[in-house]
Amino acid sequence: MTLNELDLKTEYLSLDSEFYDLTDPTPLDDPYLISFNPKAAELIGLDSNSADDPRFVALLNGTFIPKGVRPFSMCYAGHQFGHYAPRLGDGRAVNLGSINGWHLQTKGSGETRYSRMADGRAALPSSIREYLMSEAMHHLGIPTTRALGIIGSETKIVRNQIERGAIVMRMSPSWVRFGTFEYFYYFKEYDKLRSLADYAIKESYPHLQKDEDRYYRFFCEVVERTAKLIAQWQGVGFSHGVMNTDNMSIAGLTIDYGPYAMLDDFNFGFVSNKSDRAGRYSYGDQPNVSYWNLTMLAKALSPLIDQERMQKKLDDYGNFLYPDAYIDVMREKLGLETKLEEDAELITSLVGALQDAYVDYTNFFRTLSRYDGERMPLYDIAMNPLVIHHWLDQYDQRLAKESRLQTERQEAMLKRNPKYVLKNYMLQDAITLAKKGDFSMVETLLYIASHPFDELPEFERFAKETPEEHKNLTLSCSS
Incomplete structure (x- = not known):
């Protein structure tokens, strides 16, 4: 299917007009393609060569609207940090419609009725992070939204510093939130609440x-x-x-x-x-x-x-x-096939040991996936190996109650414990290069994200523990 053949449905618009606001996207200045995700394109039947079609950038930027599409933003409320906000909504997202069960939405498309005095834009750093992480989570086997592509621009926006505006095209089987129900409950519009429940059931629980x-x-x-x-x-x-x-x-x-x-x-x-x-x-x-x-x-x-x-x-x-x-x-992460009541205690003990061991979480389980009784590989990655030693005594006792072969256990664990996850310092490196017009790291991380359990010798550096100076990076909502 080419971009010209996109046939998007907008069943959400059959609900009362209070559920949404028809919203025209505001294009970015001088947009350019950063990345196209062929795996997401397959989900909606879009040809992979659409990445070379100028209309793809235009689709994300809002200057190419497929025939029959009526762009809209959704209304919802929500509890933010425990405090109820009665009217939130898509403050920077525009919905285009659905195809093959996937709702297409552009994030960073400008002001909407729900922008609440904000500019409706998304910065390049946060857009790259969402684009890559949604793909990573999918390949880790975790239910998630996906992303079809990302564009950058020359549009300047103010965050913690001056950033360039970007747009991610997100895809989801549903964009209905807990807060969507809260909106109609707190306004005591119970007929609309029922309509929303019927819609959500039809969409996600048919x-x-x-x-x-x-x-x-x-x-x-x-x-x-x-x-x-x-x-x-x-x-x-x-x-x-x-x-x-x-x-x-x-x-x-x-x-x-x-x-x-x-x-x-x-x-x-x-x-x-x-x-x-x-x-x-x-x-x-x-x-x-x-x-x-x-x-x-x-x-x-x-x-x-x-x-x-x-x-x-x-x-x-x-x-x-x-x-x-x-x-x-x-x-599954521990390679335990038989379910025993004592497993809860073993897992609780592990969490405590990991807390005290100062060990990389991902590396610990990947290393454990090859455990054959030799403990030094696990000691070598922990700052406090003694607590790992004591926990392994418990683990050995538990493994003795398993019936499958060690090699079978190791094979199963390697399929459950990723070698690669996208750490914040990796994403920051991709962002730094992207700001200079180099999108190679975005593509590298997109590839790694889609192969989290594989051995990729050329990308071995991404499987090492986070460099000390980059550990425990925190971010703000505008990062």
């Missing part, structure tokens, strides 16, 4: 459409998907940084990559968001925050669903849905 108890079952499945998503974040060492309810996907996806980070040396209390001075969204608190966000969703859905029923499901989240999901993720 098997529930004819169920008489569909709203409750819808809530249950959102809770279950969220539990699995957060368990995957914790397992891979991903810190989202801004887990506001408006950044929580009703479809159980990772959305809105702002000041995120992959862990360097393991730190349970690591805070990736420089603006989060209280540490509300620390890595270790992500499971608790997701529960809190789900309670806000339950409140918003209370006109449709009995609260006591929802509370029982929320209790399940804390009692076993999330804990079991996390233990399952960690079992």
Whole structure:
């Protein structure tokens, strides 16, 4: 399919006009292509040679609008750092419509009705970070939005310093957020709340459409998907940084990559968001925050669903849905095929050991994936190997209760524990070069992001632990 053949649907526009605002994008000055993602293009059936078509840059820049498309921005509210904001919405994003189940959206396209006195632009650094990380998360097996491409420009915008404006074309199976439901609940527009629930069910949970108890079952499945998503974040060492309810996907996806980070040396209390001075969204608190966000969703859905029923499901989240999901993720990382009750204690002990060992989280598990009883490789990567030593005593005892061969365990672990994750210092190197007009590192990291479990000898340097001077970088929402 060529760009000229794009046929986008906009079913969201069938909802009441309060759900959105028709928005014309504001083009950037002198736009140019930074990167095109062929793997994302495949999802919508777009020819890979579209990257060479000038209309691709024009599509992202808003100067080429496919036939029949009515660009719009979505309205929603949300709890930001625990405080309710009654009207947020797409302050810098414009939706074009969907194709093959993927909704196309340009981020950084200028002011919208929901910009709240901001310029509606996205800076080059944050755009590169989102473009690359959404692809990385997908190939790590974590539900996420994707990105089709990114353009830069000569448009100057003011952030912590003068930056160049950029636009990312994001793709998602759904852009409905917890905060979308909150908007209509707090304004007591319950008919529209019901319409939104019906839309979200049709879009993301179509098997529930004819169920008489569909709203409750819808809530249950959102809770279950969220539990699995957060368990995957914790397992891979991903810190989202801004887990506001408006950044929580009703479809159980990772959305809105702002000041995120992959862990360097393991730190349970690591805070990736420089603006989060209280540490509300620390890595270790992500499971608790997701529960809190789900309670806000339950409140918003209370006109449709009995609260006591929802509370029982929320209790399940804390009692076993999330804990079991996390233990399952960690079992796979540890190569444990048999499920034993003692595994929870082993995993808890590991988290404590990693906290005290000052060891790179990703390197630890990749090295452990080749564990054959020889401990020196693990001692060599830890600043405090003694705690690793004591934990390995437990691990050896647990492995003795497994039935599969050591080689089979190692092979399985190498498929679950990535060799490559995109650390903030790598992304910063790509950003620094991109500001000079060199996009080679963007392409390199896009390739690495799509091969996280592979051995790539030419990129071995990206598998080493983060240089000391670059560890634990924090970012602001405008970074």
